[in-house]
Amino acid sequence: xxxxxxxxxxxxxxxxxxxxxxxxxxxxxxxxxxxxxxxxxxxxxxxxxxxxxxxxxxxxxxxxxxxxxxxxxxxxxxxxxxxxxxxxxxxxxxxxxxxxxxxxxxxxxxxxxxxxxxxxxxxxxxxxxxxxxx
Amino acid sequence: xxxxxxxxxxxxxxxxxxxxxxxxxxxxxxxxxxxxxxxxxxxxxxxxxxxxxxxxxxxxxxxxxxxxxxxxxxxxxxxxxxxxxxxxxxxxxxxxxxxxxxxxxxxxxxxxxxxxxxxxxxxxxxxxxxxxxx
Amino acid sequence: xxxxxxxxxxxxxxxxxxxxxxxxxxxxxxxxxxxxxxxxxxxxxxxxxxxxxxxxxxxxxxxxxxxxxxxxxxxxxxxxxxxxxxxxxxxxxxxxxxxxxxxxxxxxxxxxxxxxxxxxxxxxxxxxxxxxxx
Numbered sequence: 267x268x269x270x271x272x273x274x275x276x277x278x279x280x281x282x283x284x285x286x287x288x289x290x291x292x293x294x295x296x297x298x299x300x301x302x303x304x305x306x307x308x309x310x311x312x313x314x315x316x317x318x319x320x321x322x323x324x325x326x327x328x329x330x331x332x333x334x335x336x337x338x339x340x341x342x343x344x345x346x347x348x349x350x351x352x353x354x355x356x357x358x359x360x361x362x363x364x365x366x367x368x369x370x371x372x373x374x375x376x377x378x379x380x381x382x383x384x385x386x387x388x389x390x391x392x393x394x395x396x397x398x399x400x
Numbered sequence: 401x402x403x404x405x406x407x408x409x410x411x412x413x414x415x416x417x418x419x420x421x422x423x424x425x426x427x428x429x430x431x432x433x434x435x436x437x438x439x440x441x442x443x444x445x446x447x448x449x450x451x452x453x454x455x456x457x458x459x460x461x462x463x464x465x466x467x468x469x470x471x472x473x474x475x476x477x478x479x480x481x482x483x484x485x486x487x488x489x490x491x492x493x494x495x496x497x498x499x500x501x502x503x504x505x506x507x508x509x510x511x512x513x514x515x516x517x518x519x520x521x522x523x524x525x526x527x528x529x530x531x532x533x534x
Numbered sequence: 535x536x537x538x539x540x541x542x543x544x545x546x547x548x549x550x551x552x553x554x555x556x557x558x559x560x561x562x563x564x565x566x567x568x569x570x571x572x573x574x575x576x577x578x579x580x581x582x583x584x585x586x587x588x589x590x591x592x593x594x595x596x597x598x599x600x601x602x603x604x605x606x607x608x609x610x611x612x613x614x615x616x617x618x619x620x621x622x623x624x625x626x627x628x629x630x631x632x633x634x635x636x637x638x639x640x641x642x643x644x645x646x647x648x649x650x651x652x653x654x655x656x657x658x659x660x661x662x663x664x665x666x667x668x
Contacts, residue, residue, distance in 0.1 A: 267630055267632070267664070300436055302630070307642075308584040308642055313490075314492075315487050319477070321474040325474055325484065326483060326484060329468075329480070332471060333467070333469070333601070335600030335601070337596055337600060339593045340593055341587055341593050342589065343587070346589075349584055349590050350593065353583050353594055353623065354488055356490060356581075357582050358627060358628050358629070361438070362401055362436070362438060364401070370440060373441075374491075390630060392568055392664050393665040394528055394663070394664060395529065396401070396529075397430065397433060434662055448576070448625050449576050449617055449620065453610070453611070455610065455614075458609075459607045459608055460618060460621055463602075463614070463618040466605060489621065490624060494572070496570070496658060496660050503658075505576065508575075508576055530662060530663075531567060531661040531662065531663050
């Protein structure tokens with residue numbers, strides 16, 4: 267397992283980590299297979315979405331905020347909104363690796379999603395072997 | 401990695417691809433393990449849900465549309481609704497393979513979810529080996 | 535593939551299954567890799583979230599209920615709400631295994647999410663090998 271560090275600077279924020287993951291795969295000498303990307307936090311998430319137009323990131327953050335229901339949360343820490351969005355977006359991704367890099371669609375990037383920042387966060391990468399028959 | 405093609409015919413649509421994936425696994429001679437199913441698009445997704453009653457598909461498409469917030473989106477392409485639903489539903493699935501076929505629950509099928517069609521789309525399959533000890 | 539049984543007692547319920555999964559990995563002699571956790575039902579899901587304060591579970595169940603749109607569902611079985619939440623939360627997780635146990639963040643637990651209970655349910659575990667190079 268490879269651990270990478272992510273520092274967030276806002277309460278809610280999308281931080282692209284595609285290059286950071288590629289650099290970690292490169293340092294570990296991983297050439298192909300599938301990369302498991304796991305966020306070990308309950309108030310953060312990982313998503314894949316467009317990394318070309320920053321307006322998409324802006325729109326996603328605004329739209330996710332509108333998913334939050336206007337209810338009273340019991341959890342005393344006051345961050346149940348972050349636990350909720352984390353449950354909807356999910357903590358884990360799996361992406362093919364080809365020639366040592368994440369093999370993504372043309373417009374896709376991998377984003378760490380901070381939902382209760384700013385904080386120092388970690389992401390765990392586990393390369394998995396594809397079947398040799400392929 | 402195995403690529404399959406999917407053609408959508410509507411703006412939002414669920415297209416079942418279970419048989420297409422099974423045929424691709426068969427052609428590649430994959431007998432067991434786990435199948436990674438990845439959508440390399442930012443305005444589409446992949447979900448597993450009931451494939452028996454078409455009313456479920458109808459209800460899901462209607463309910464997802466109701467998740468869309470009545471806000472102004474900045475992204476000039478005008479399809480931020482699709483990016484948003486893609487982020488909530490997710491681009492990637494992992495399903496066990498037993499005796500050369502996706503091993504799903506009785507009522508489950510794998511669906512490509514078009515969110516900004518009609519378009520010609522692709523789905524990437526990567527078979528992964530389960531542990532030999534099992 | 536390892537099957538574990540889960541019995542739910544309410545219509546909607548989060549049931550932590552971290553210990554049950556660890557016991558199953560132990561019984562199977564799995565020491566490391568990645569664990570695929572799959573729910574073979576279309577009206578249930580699996581999520582990772584905080585297992586320390588029961589108020590978080592309470593808040594998540596309440597917030598998910600607020601995602602349900604006030605629309606008429608066509609599906610005659612009357613449980614399209616469960617199909618919808620299952621599609622948003624997802625049926626599948628992937629978690630690193632270190633020294634024979636799920637390797638989770640400090641506050642994370644794995645939960646089976648019942649959305650149309652009470653029912654007798656199953657969860658399928660498939661251990662996958664991480665790359666030997668790591």
